[in-house]
């Protein structure tokens with residue numbers, strides 16, 4: 687895994703300052719969505735190889751939630767975005 691993560695708020699920081707919190711790709715269903723939709727959102731995850739997006743928490747830095755795009759095979763980091771900004775981009 688890359689040893690330095692480019693936090694958009696703190697700059698390059700060691701990966702040990704972050705907690706990986708899981709897949710950032712699932713889209714939250716509407717409150718009225720079916721039980722099956724909620725089951726898939728809460729419990730079902732793909733296990734892809736290659737480029738993925740994950741929620742990371744900069745626990746020992748700015749304490750912001752981030753979305754890290756990286757390759758889980760080569761550990762190359764393609765980009766890091768504040769999770770609030772990433773959510774706004776997804777809605778647009």
Ligand SMILES: [Zn+2]
Pocket residue numbers: 693694695696697744747748749750
């Ligand atoms: Zn930070």
